[in-house]
Amino acid sequence: MLLHLSTWAEIEAYLERSRTVVIPIGSNEQHGPTGLLGTDWLCPEIIAHEAQKEADILVAPTFNIGMAQHHLDFPGTIALRPSTFMAAIGDWARSLAHHGFTRLYFLNGHGGNVATIEAAFSELYAEASFAARPRGFALKLKNWWDLKGVFKLAHQQFPAGHGSHATPSEIAVTQWAYPDAIKAANYAPQIAPTGPIREASDFRARFPDGRMGSDPGLATPEKGAELVRLAVAGLIEEVRAFGAESGVSR
16 A cells, blocks of 8 residues: 555544555665666665565655765755754654554665664654653664565675675676666676765765775666566565554554
8 A cells, every 4th residue: 555645534544544654765876887777766665565565565656865975966866964854754743643644654865864764763762761751652764675584685685786885686686677777888897886975075085986896787677677586575564563562652
């Protein structure tokens, strides 16, 4: 069930049977010469949307702008400051909790988001703790590649050239979902260099085509299909377990 394609009455009815909602979250940033700018929000969205076809899961609209300041020297990248990102996550969570959702599961597609999302969670929990009353929700963050078996499969599919940005696994997922948007390029070097992540001009100088340690040319839609199937099964399992947790926020 997709929240944005539902009416308020349908969401009210859903709350009678479940208090859990999945929120895909990512970033709109460069992904090398062939990676779509939306890759980091498309991957969790694709997986969550497939999962709700197979199980009674509610998926909120995708939070598609995140922590991408180091990619800003590549056209098309859109970034939020950490404080803005945290404030927006907080208001999303408060809005959903206001309706009665008590389990907010963030499925993330961008590693650069993790620290700030966790900090936003800490602020929300502190808000409840200092008020000496439960805020009424529990928060969970999961990277899609950390779903059961997914990381292992990705490295079986791509034993060399997987890297850490513009990876063939994430490119493969978008190729499966959007075959008409598949791009091609001649990579030089075939496997990109790796190194630290700092500010935008330093990143562009270190990684001139945007890749980090990766060879996206290894991606295929078929490999993407395998990753999506495994990730969907893992997400369904995780969401069920999260919804069944005990505690004052249940």
